[in-house]
Amino acid sequence: MIETGEHLRQAREAMGWTPEDLARALRFSAKHGGSRILEMEADKRQLTGPVTVAVEALLRGFLPDGFTPPQAPAAKPPGR
Numbered sequence: 001m002i003e004t005g006e007h008l009r010q011a012r013e014a015m016g017w018t019p020e021d022l023a024r025a026l027r028f029s030a031k032h033g034g035s036r037i038l039e040m041e042a043d044k045r046q047l048t049g050p051v052t053v054a055v056e057a058l059l060r061g062f063l064p065d066g067f068t069p070p071q072a073p074a075a076k077p078p079g080r
Contacts, residue, residue: 002052005043011055012037021070025063026054 002008012022019041023033039045063069 002047002055005041005047008037008047008051008055009041011059012041015058015069017070022055022058025058025067025069026051027064 002011012019015022017025018034019037020034023037024030026033026037028036036045040047040051
C-alpha cells in the first residue's frame with residue numbers, strides 16, 4: 001500500500017520508470033509532471049488517494065489506454 005512519498009519512489013523505481021514516465025502514465029502535465037512526482041516523493045506535495053490507487057494498479061500490470069511503458073534497461077551480463 002502506498003502511503004508516503006518514499007513508498008511512491010520505491011514503486012516507481014520497482015517499475016524501472018523515471019518521474020517523467022510515471023507522470024505520463026498518470027496523465028499529468030507534460031511540462032511539470034515529473035517535478036510533481038518528485039515533489040510527492042519528497043513529501044512536499046500531498047499524495048492523493050487517486051494517485052495511490054493508480055500507482056498500485058500500475059504495479060499490478062494495468063496500463064492506461066494509449067500509454068506505452070518505457071523499455072526496461074537491458075541486463076548486463078555477469079562479470080562485466
